[in-house]
Amino acid sequence: MKAVFLDLSGVLYIGQEAIPGAVQAVARLQRSGLTLRFVTNTSRMTRRQILDSLRQLDFEIEDAQLVTAPLAARDWIQSRGLRPYCLIHDAIREEFAGLDQSDPNAVIIGDAADGFTYAALNRAFELCLEGAPLVGIGRNRYFRLDGRFQLDAGPFITAVEYAADTEAVIVGKPSRAFFEQVLGEIGCSPGDAVMVGDDVHGDVEGALKAGLQAVLVRTGKYRSGDERRIDGEFLVVDSVVEAVDALLADEQAVAEPARDPFQSG
């Protein structure tokens, strides 16, 4: 194994609190020599805010190690010279400030929270009906905040796709193209990388479909029985601490090929 991709919310922290042992687990990974990427679809914080909040919680992270779906959306739009209608959270509007958003000919949908009004969704739908491409920031179904499950961007992207009979371009997880892009940037083949996440669809299934290995943690949005919702072999552990234990034990045990934690998934 050469690279580890870590999801953030629900894996390293929940709300404003680090998951017990997660800071030390990340520090061990940073010292292990493995290439580390923090890969998030979060579309309620800018890249800068995510870096700051991770450091406030004492996580070690270099700027270049953070990969966010909103920036992938901006790049997709920018490289095509399109003008997006941004149905996104106010907190990340500044990430898109450099783009011309007048007379839109494209749609971006992220986790807009209360911004998901009937009027705003209608606007997105009308543009797509006229042929505007739809860019989805992730396809996550829900996340957990303050003990409650909350709808993420995925259901709303799916709604507009259904209404306008179109298919969204998904930037971020679980898009195969997104995993391949991150792998390409670090020069790693899929089979040499592992994704650790709490979302059995967005993290685990997406990674497996892109050829990566995967670990599901039982924190964050994990719900009992999630591991039976998808096919494929992957490891299921209580938290990122146990995930790192398994990954580093696996590293150290290369000389003993009989031991493979992924057999038990």
Added chain:
Amino acid sequence: MKAVFLDLSGVLYIGQEAIPGAVQAVARLQRSGLTLRFVTNTSRMTRRQILDSLRQLDFEIEDAQLVTAPLAARDWIQSRGLRPYCLIHDAIREEFAGLDQSDPNAVIIGDAADGFTYAALNRAFELCLEGAPLVGIGRNRYFRLDGRFQLDAGPFITAVEYAADTEAVIVGKPSRAFFEQVLGEIGCSPGDAVMVGDDVHGDVEGALKAGLQAVLVRTGKYRSGDERRIDGEFLVVDSVVEAVDALLADEQAVAEPARDPFQSG
């Protein structure tokens, strides 16, 4: 042919105006001896309001000829003794007034328009995640009002289905069970009935899948090329007037079996 099912909005009227010739076309059908049913998923008006507005526009209709999806939803919930959370338009709340809606253990989603807030959709989603059955009033994608396309209930039902990993029970079109129920009530086999509608998915595709014949009219929400969005043989005409012409010509031409307007669909 024994029975004709007519969709309402977009076929007989648009907004507050009857489609030219539609009143006379319905009158001809009423006199033809064919069994007539007006079949609508509209969930912004009560059954009583629909009957009144049709009569105000001079359409001939008997109470028993009107079949609405909201009442089918109420029957479904009532027969199972469930307590629904109703994400519906305020205009039809009275249709559900007889049901206990405290501590809900089921979800009904209709065309709630501005009632589709993030908070309301989250509530529906949370209940479904806990196992509450989801009843969708139709699965229509959109409708046309005041010259603009507006999202109907279908996209929001699809969103909650996706988020909660569940499947809605659809009452109303295009549900096969719904068509079969209406056919059963009038004692007609599917092949002896024809559905006339402006929605290529909800009306035409749904009817064809249930074994009925179908006519697509180029009024209402019809958009150029809609007839190529689905497979199957059906007739495409400019309006309900032409549809009735074809249906009654077909009736009178039973002795000449070579003439079949459904060959051209």
